[in-house]
Every structure is written in C-alpha cells, then in structure tokens.
Amino acid sequence: MPRLIKRYGSRKLYDTRDSRYVSLDELAGWVREGQQLQVVDNRSGDDVTAAILTQIISEEGRRGESLLSSGFLHNLVRFGENTLKAGEEAVETRIKQARDGAGALVQKSLDKLKPTGSLGEMRDEMARLRERLEALESSLDEFDDEADAPESSS
Numbered sequence: 001m002p003r004l005i006k007r008y009g010s011r012k013l014y015d016t017r018d019s020r021y022v023s024l025d026e027l028a029g030w031v032r033e034g035q036q037l038q039v040v041d042n043r044s045g046d047d048v049t050a051a052i053l054t055q056i057i058s059e060e061g062r063r064g065e066s067l068l069s070s071g072f073l074h075n076l077v078r079f080g081e082n083t084l085k086a087g088e089e090a091v092e093t094r095i096k097q098a099r100d101g102a103g104a105l106v107q108k109s110l111d112k113l114k115p116t117g118s119l120g121e122m123r124d125e126m127a128r129l130r131e132r133l134e135a136l137e138s139s140l141d142e143f144d145d146e147a148d149a150p151e152s153s154s
Helices: 024-032 049-062 070-112 119-148
Strands: 003-007 013-015 020-022 037-041
Touching (some): 013 024, 024 037, 024 049, 070 119
Parallel strands (some): 003 037
Antiparallel strands (some): 003 013
16 A cells, blocks of 8 residues: 655645655655655645656756656657556566466476376476576566666667
8 A cells, every 4th residue: 555645735745654744855765665655635635646756856857866867858758658658568568478477387397296206206397397497587587687778779
C-alpha cells in the first residue's frame, strides 16, 4: 500500500503515516528507498502524485542535481508519456516471459524426477537442474544489463 501524502492548498505536504508535514526532499528520499507514494489534493481528493514527482525532478534540475540527461528530457517532451509507457510495457512483458520460461524449466525438471529413481539418479538430475538455473540467471542478468544500458542516439 502506498504511503499517503496530502497536499494542502498552501502547497504543504502532510504525511498521514507519521502525522507531520514533509518536504519534497523527504518525498524524493522515500522514493529512492523504494517506497511507493500517493499524493492527493486534500480539498478535491484528486491524485496529484505525478505532478509532485515532476516537481521533485524539476527542483533537482534547478539545483543541478538531476540524474536525467538533456537528451532523455528532450525525448520525454518530444514523444510524450505514451512512448515511455509502451517501452516500459515491452520490458515488463519480456521479464514476464523470461520468468514464465524459468517456471516451465523448473516444472519440466521436476517432472523428470521419479520417486522410484535411485538416489544417484536424483542427485544427477538436481545437478543438471542447478546448471540450468545458473544459465537462466545468467541470461536474466544479461537482460537486466541490456535494459539498464543507455540507448545510443541515431
């Protein structure tokens, strides 16, 4: 469940979990720690999370602390949110396919294990299964490295 933050008309941000006002820097820190936030306008109840996260990025850019390159920001403005969402969905689909493939591999290996087989056969099959899992983990690591690599400009 995301951490609920209320934004008041005075632009103050109130953390409902800790019952205190918080700064944009604190919100940025929580996001970097992996917390999910939901920011709602106290008066209207509208979700303003995207606007607050954009404001955090903007403030960091003004201070010269932005991790986003000018090229990325140009593309974001040029192509818009839909292109980014399509890319995100494509990556999520590939990860899901890789995970589903891993599940099928494990099931296939488990199906090969026979309760009536000898202990030596079972050990051999477990060793083969470990090798397959290591190969799959290596493939997933390579996929992660490719996904994290910056795109080259044409």
